[in-house]
Amino acid sequence: LCVDLTKYLENQTFRFDYAFDETSTNEMVYRFTARPLVETIFERGMATCFAYGQTGSGKTHTMGGDFTGKNQDCSKGVYALAARDVFLMLKKQNYRKLELQVYATFFEIYSGKVFDLLNRKSKLRVLEDGKQQVQVVGLSEREVKCTEDVLKLIEAGNSCRTSGQTSANAHSSRSHAVFQIILRKKGKMHGKFSLIDLAGNERGADTSSADRQTRLEGAEINKSLLALKECIRALGRNKPHTPFRASKLTQVLRDSFIGENSRTCMIATISPGMSSCENTLNTLRYANRVKEFGISPSDIPFQQGGGSRSDLSPTYLEYDDFPPSPTRVKELTVDQNGSGDGRANILVPSQLDALEAQWGLGSSPQRDDLKLLCEQNEEEVSPQLFTFHEAVSQMVEMEEQVVEDHRAIFQESIRWLADEKVLLEMTEEVDYDVDAYSTQLESILDQKIEILAELRDKVKAFRSALQEEEHASKQINPKRPRAI
Numbered sequence: 001l002c003v004d005l006t007k008y009l010e011n012q013t014f015r016f017d018y019a020f021d022e023t024s025t026n027e028m029v030y031r032f033t034a035r036p037l038v039e040t041i042f043e044r045g046m047a048t049c050f051a052y053g054q055t056g057s058g059k060t061h062t063m064g065g066d067f068t069g070k071n072q073d074c075s076k077g078v079y080a081l082a083a084r085d086v087f088l089m090l091k092k093q094n095y096r097k098l099e100l101q102v103y104a105t106f107f108e109i110y111s112g113k114v115f116d117l118l119n120r121k122s123k124l125r126v127l128e129d130g131k132q133q134v135q136v137v138g139l140s141e142r143e144v145k146c147t148e149d150v151l152k153l154i155e156a157g158n159s160c161r162t163s164g165q166t167s168a169n170a171h172s173s174r175s176h177a178v179f180q181i182i183l184r185k186k187g188k189m190h191g192k193f194s195l196i197d198l199a200g201n202e203r204g205a206d207t208s209s210a211d212r213q214t215r216l217e218g219a220e221i222n223k224s225l226l227a228l229k230e231c232i233r234a235l236g237r238n239k240p241h242t243p244f245r246a247s248k249l250t251q252v253l254r255d256s257f258i259g260e261n262s263r264t265c266m267i268a269t270i271s272p273g274m275s276s277c278e279n280t281l282n283t284l285r286y287a288n289r290v291k292e293f294g295i296s297p298s299d300i301p302f303q304q305g306g307g308s309r310s311d312l313s314p315t316y317l318e319y320d321d322f323p324p325s326p327t328r329v330k331e332l333t334v335d336q337n338g339s340g341d342g343r344a345n346i347l348v349p350s351q352l353d354a355l356e357a358q359w360g361l362g363s364s365p366q367r368d369d370l371k372l373l374c375e376q377n378e379e380e381v382s383p384q385l386f387t388f389h390e391a392v393s394q395m396v397e398m399e400e401q402v403v404e405d406h407r408a409i410f411q412e413s414i415r416w417l418a419d420e421k422v423l424l425e426m427t428e429e430v431d432y433d434v435d436a437y438s439t440q441l442e443s444i445l446d447q448k449i450e451i452l453a454e455l456r457d458k459v460k461a462f463r464s465a466l467q468e469e470e471h472a473s474k475q476i477n478p479k480r481p482r483a484i
Contacts, residue, residue, distance in 0.1 A: 014287075014288050016291065017032075022272075026062055026065070026066065026076050026081070029062060029078070030082070033049060033078070034078050034082050034195065034265060035082070036263075036265075037049060037193065037265060038082060038085045038193065039089065040193075040261065040262075040263045041086075041183055041190070041191025041192060042095050042183065043191070043261060044191055044261060045191055045261035045262060045263065046191065046192050046257075046258075046261070046262045046263075047191075047193045047194070047256070047262070047265075048193075048196070048253065048257070048262075048263070048265070049078065049193075049195050049196070049265045049267065050196035050197075050228075050264075050265075050266055051063050051196070051269060052201060052225070052266060052269070052286060052287065053198075053200075053201060053283045054269075054270075054276060054280075054282075055200030056200075056271060057269040057270055057271045057276070057283075058269040059197050059198065061077075062078060062267060062269060063179075063267075064079060064154065064158055065079075074155055074158070075147075075151055077154070078195060079150070079154050080151055082193060083104075083144070083181060084147045086102060086181055086183075086193070087146060087147060090102070098185060098190070099186075100183045100185055100190055101143060101183070101185075102145075102184075104142050104144050104149075104180065105139055105140065105182065106118050106154070106156075106177070106179050106180075107136070107139060107177075107178055108161055108162060108175040108176060109176040109178065109248050110174060110175035110217070111174075111213070111216050111217050111220050112247075112396050113248070114126055114248060114252065116140055117156070117158075117160055117177070118140045118142060118156060118157060119138075119140040120160075122138065124137060124138050124139055125137045126248060126251055126252055134252060136252055141182065154179065157177070161175060161177055174217050174221075175199055176197070176198050176199050176224065176249055178195075178196050178252070178253075179195045179197075180192055180195070192255070194253060194256045198225065198228075199225075200221075201221075201225060201282060201283060201286070212466070212469070212470065215469075215473050216392060216396075219389060219392045220247070220248075220392075223247050223389055224250065226246075226247075227244075227246040227247040227369075228249060228250055228253075228290075229289055229290050230246075232257065232264060243370070245366045245369040246366070266287060266290050268287035270283050270284065366397075370389060370390065370393055371390075384475040388472040388473055390472075391468050391469045391472040392469055392472075395462075395469045398461065398462045399462065401458065405454075405455050406455065409452070409455060412451065416444055416447075419440070419444055420441075420444060423441055423444075
């Protein structure tokens with residue numbers, strides 16, 4: 001039995017722009033969060049609104065709509081409410097003459113991979129073009145004429161979104177869902193509104209889970225939420241470099257954060273239960289740090305009709321940045337062999353370096369941004385956790401290469417079969433050219449041996465990376481209260 005004899009409680013104060021209780025409707029929340037951003041996309045801007053919090057605190061309810069049992073009324077979520085106002089704005093005289101067309105996309109980011117929720121959950125690639133613009137290759141973009149069209153897309157996308165069990169929650173959203181409303185003028189992008197339902201933030205313990213898939217999911221969610229926070233803070237402080245490439249989430253949202261006419265809003269959802277106290281504090285701390293980003297709320301046009309802020313809410317609070325939380329001492333996991341010398345039991349860097357050299361990975365923009373991300377959050381990311389993230393990133397890179405090479409060899413094998421069929425048909429002739437047959441067959445076999453041997457070596461190295469990831473996961477201190 002352990003009794004806490006502390007004579008005082010630790011109190012923390014947070015101040016945000018608005019606070020909503022359990023009686024607030026989605027319409028009210030939308031009015032003071034995402035609605036002011038709608039006009040931004042008509043003024044050639046980029047708007048972003050994302051919901052952050054633990055599973056069960058109301059993120060999907062707020063963004064997607066009210067639930068009645070397992071059924072969701074998509075017409076009452078922020079997605080649909082934003083779409084409704086977009087179509088209302090299109091009818092205004094000053095925007096009607098622009099002849100804008102409205103399109104929508106819906107995709108999810110799951111375990112570091114992007115899937116199209118409007119195209120049978122097909123896997124997509126995220127690449128940078130020559131102008132350093134991020135492109136989600138193959139993402140389906142549907143034209144919508146009215147709010148009802150948008151509701152159909154939302155229902156179709158939500159029906160195939162990934163969810164699953166974590167060590168912290170039995171019904172956790174395991175993916176970030178990104179719904180985008182895009183305005184186009186003669187095919188060219190005019191503005192974009194990204195509405196994001198983030199994965200549950202109670203995933204911290206999953207980085208030490210015994211199941212690899214759960215570990216990888218937790219690691220990617222952990223990293224992407226940390227990267228999102230750091231990108232917003234870096235932009236608000238006008239830093240020369242922002243670590244967009246540290247995660248797929250920030251990579252695909254890159255154009256939503258850059259530029260003078262970009263607006264971002266965060267909805268933090270918390271649960272009032274005592275059992276959720278730690279997750280609630282994590283959410284409030286995260287929101288408070290994101291709040292350090294940049295512009296004053298008075299710069300955002302809050303009412304299309306030109307009304308003042310006081311007309312909308314008497315409880316409005318100006319931004320008030322708090323001093324950073326006291327730096328915590330970095331925790332190191334003591335070697336479990338009982339040596340007691342206090343040294344951290346960390347994956348030896350040379351093991352990762354050897355894999356880098358074998359694959360020719362070396363330094364890459366993605367890994368450089370990951371390193372920068374962890375360096376900027378040394379008090380929040382232990383050395384073991386950084387090593388684990390590095391091992392996961394390296395493993396994911398290897399996985400992509402192995403799968404890509406395997407697919408290429410499969411396509412090449414079809415050509416080999418056709419060539420071999422021609423050779424076998426040649427042998428059925430009475431006086432076929434034996435020299436030509438043997439020469440061509442040897443050439444095909446040499447190609448096969450060379451390519452398959454190279455793939456085999458990569459698969460062996462990939463399996464080594466899997467072992468390194470598992471080893472790194474066991475070094476993470478399970479007692480760390482949070483990763484961000």
